Amino acid sequence: MRVSKLLMPTLREVPAEAEIASHRLMLRAAMIRKLAAGVYSYLPLGIRTLQNVEKVVREEMDKAGAQELLMSALLPAEAYMKTGRWDIFGPGMFRLQDRNERDFCLGPTHEEIFTETVKNEVHSYKQLPLTLYQIQTKYRDERRPRFGVMRSREFVMKDAYSFDRTAEDLDKSYQAMYKAYCAIFDRLGLDYSIVDADSGAMGGSGSQEFMVKSEVGEDVIAFCDACGYAANEEKAVCIPQKKAFPSETKPMEKMETPDAHTIEQLTEFLGVEPYRFAKTLIYKIGEQYVAVMVRGDREVNPIKLQNLLGSAEEAELAEPFAVREITHAEVGFAGPVGLSVPVYADQEIMEMKQMVVGANETGYHFMYVEPGRDFQPTAVADLRTVVDGDICPKCGMPLKTAHGIEIGHIFKLGTKYSKALDLTFPDDAGEEQPVIMGCYGIGINRCIAAIIEQNNDENGIIWPMSIAPYKVEIVVVNAGDAEQIQLAEKLYASFGEKGIAVLFDDRDERPGVKFKDADLIGIPLRITVGKKAKDGLVEFKERKKDGFTEMSYTEAEEEAMRIIGGSLK
Ligand code: ATP
Ligand code: MG
Numbered sequence: 001m002r003v004s005k006l007l008m009p010t011l012r013e014v015p016a017e018a019e020i021a022s023h024r025l026m027l028r029a030a031m032i033r034k035l036a037a038g039v040y041s042y043l044p045l046g047i048r049t050l051q052n053v054e055k056v057v058r059e060e061m062d063k064a065g066a067q068e069l070l071m072s073a074l075l076p077a078e079a080y081m082k083t084g085r086w087d088i089f090g091p092g093m094f095r096l097q098d099r100n101e102r103d104f105c106l107g108p109t110h111e112e113i114f115t116e117t118v119k120n121e122v123h124s125y126k127q128l129p130l131t132l133y134q135i136q137t138k139y140r141d142e143r144r145p146r147f148g149v150m151r152s153r154e155f156v157m158k159d160a161y162s163f164d165r166t167a168e169d170l171d172k173s174y175q176a177m178y179k180a181y182c183a184i185f186d187r188l189g190l191d192y193s194i195v196d197a198d199s200g201a202m203g204g205s206g207s208q209e210f211m212v213k214s215e216v217g218e219d220v221i222a223f224c225d226a227c228g229y230a231a232n233e234e235k236a237v238c239i240p241q242k243k244a245f246p247s248e249t250k251p252m253e254k255m256e257t258p259d260a261h262t263i264e265q266l267t268e269f270l271g272v273e274p275y276r277f278a279k280t281l282i283y284k285i286g287e288q289y290v291a292v293m294v295r296g297d298r299e300v301n302p303i304k305l306q307n308l309l310g311s312a313e314e315a316e317l318a319e320p321f322a323v324r325e326i327t328h329a330e331v332g333f334a335g336p337v338g339l340s341v342p343v344y345a346d347q348e349i350m351e352m353k354q355m356v357v358g359a360n361e362t363g364y365h366f367m368y369v370e371p372g373r374d375f376q377p378t379a380v381a382d383l384r385t386v387v388d389g390d391i392c393p394k395c396g397m398p399l400k401t402a403h404g405i406e407i408g409h410i411f412k413l414g415t416k417y418s419k420a421l422d423l424t425f426p427d428d429a430g431e432e433q434p435v436i437m438g439c440y441g442i443g444i445n446r447c448i449a450a451i452i453e454q455n456n457d458e459n460g461i462i463w464p465m466s467i468a469p470y471k472v473e474i475v476v477v478n479a480g481d482a483e484q485i486q487l488a489e490k491l492y493a494s495f496g497e498k499g500i501a502v503l504f505d506d507r508d509e510r511p512g513v514k515f516k517d518a519d520l521i522g523i524p525l526r527i528t529v530g531k532k533a534k535d536g537l538v539e540f541k542e543r544k545k546d547g548f549t550e551m552s553y554t555e556a557e558e559e560a561m562r563i564i565g566g567s568l569k
Pocket of ligand 1: 444
């Protein structure tokens with residue numbers, strides 16, 4: 001492709017709305033343009049990259065024995081109503097009605113539709129195991145669309161679904177996808193970690209996420225360098241930490257603590273460390289209100305609470321009016337003593353002695369409270385969020401935490417969807433059994449953003465060869481020079497004949513402009529044809545390396561073919 005003909009409106013200015021490198025660079029390198037919050041158009045360099053990622057994903061899915069099909073994005077409501085997700089998705093789902101007032105949604109994920117397809121089209125259990133996939137556009141009305149295509153409201157997902165008769169068969173299907181995902185992310189040049197993930201809300205038995213460690217990631221992962229344990233924050237097992245508590249046992253005592261609503265204010269007022277307090281927070285989960293207790297220096301993990309309660313609904317902090325009604329006090333004075341709602345205590349609470357808790361009375365706290373003596377929790381569980389330095393549940397060494405971008409997710413679903421939608425097969429005794437399912441997703445656009453986060457410098461993107469929109473860029477220094485143009489044209493034609501995606505900056509622009517653009521759009525190899533064209537010499541440069549090498553144009557071509565060949569294997 002000739003740059004003179006290419007729709008490549010690169011931007012010199014850093015777009016104000018873009019907070020992170022990948023978003024800035026995708027805009028500046030003329031890959032995407034914003035249409036609305038979380039909705040983007042792809043320009044030529046963007047769509048070529050997207051298609052290259054899809055190609056890698058498709059090849060590895062096919063290799064793993066998955067079969068590609070394509071479902072509509074416009075989906076009738078019925079199946080989602082049967083599984084309950086019509087309600088569960090809430091405002092996250094784009095809904096619409098047709099002219100006959102029939103309900104539809106724009107598919108946020110396709111478990112229901114694949115389950116129904118298999119129910120309708122697979123007539124013998126001998127056709128199982130079966131793994132189906134699609135690469136298709138998803139719609140989610142995200143609460144906070146941001147960071148460009150990293151979290152958008154329309155995005156392309158590769159979603160796969162496996163159908164098996166036994167749990168052992170599901171293990172095999174799951175492992176095949178696990179392997180395929182590793183192959184995909186390796187080929188995409190991503191540095192990633194595989195972490196244990198929460199599977200509660202979706203009703204499954206096991207799940208792992210593929211995470212790219214990055215400051216801008218919205219997930220938090222805990223990992224252990226000593227043994228390799230890695231888990232999403234929602235899944236990370238927290239081991240109670242020992243702390244020093246007073247040895248004498250005083251009776252509970254009410255204390256006036258005016259204007260102390262927060263742990264910080266209380267700490268100051270009473271002059272003791274935050275870990276001596278127990279926070280009691282009122283959560284709303286569905287229609288139910290519950291209290292959750294964690295040590296004063298800890299945070300509640302709402303997903304752990306949701307899983308403990310086995311709820312499909314997310315746990316949210318209760319509104320102030322509800323807190324007032326439940327505790328008979330202003331927000332900040334809740335405590336477990338005499339509370340009417342169920343009290344769920346984090347494990348560490350039970351190891352505390354002589355703690356301070358809210359008195360359920362504005363302006364008062366109880367001192368010297370003992371769990372078991374002064375209150376009895378409804379249940380005790382791991383309800384807190386993991387922190388740096390927590391003890392690894394596998395080997396006992398300290399854990400670290402880091403932000404991560406979730407690029408893929410594999411999930412043992414079990415029978416949730418097959419039961420709800422009546423997808424069964426006859427077992428040996430002729431009894432109908434639900435099919436056992438798995439689901440596997442990769443965010444195609446998010447992968448591109450993650451790749452850019454990991455591969456950029458102050459000048460622009462540095463594409464890995466596998467997904468670069470073009471593999472080689474030929475830059476002619478002076479487009480008015482006959483010898484330069486002739487040699488550049490020759491190289492351009494030659495790469496074209498070899499089937500290499502080649503870009504030719506033939507514009508009549510200052511060389512500086514062309515080099516700036518070349519660095520910005522990040523084509524892995526650059527061959528510059530300048531003054532020495534008359535001697536058949538060119539400059540060969542790899543985007544990821546500093547400096548260039550002067551060589552004959554034939555050598556440059558060979559070198560390019562060697563690098564491309566090697567990296568595309
Ligand atoms: P997240 O927690 O980031 O919202 P999710 O758990 O909702 O992701 P899944 O439903 O498992 O994601 O979707 C599979 C994959 O699709 C994710 O691993 C991610 O790569 C991608 N994905 C999900 N939501 C978005 C989005 N809003 N924009 C871009 N990609 C997304
Ligand atoms: Mg999501």
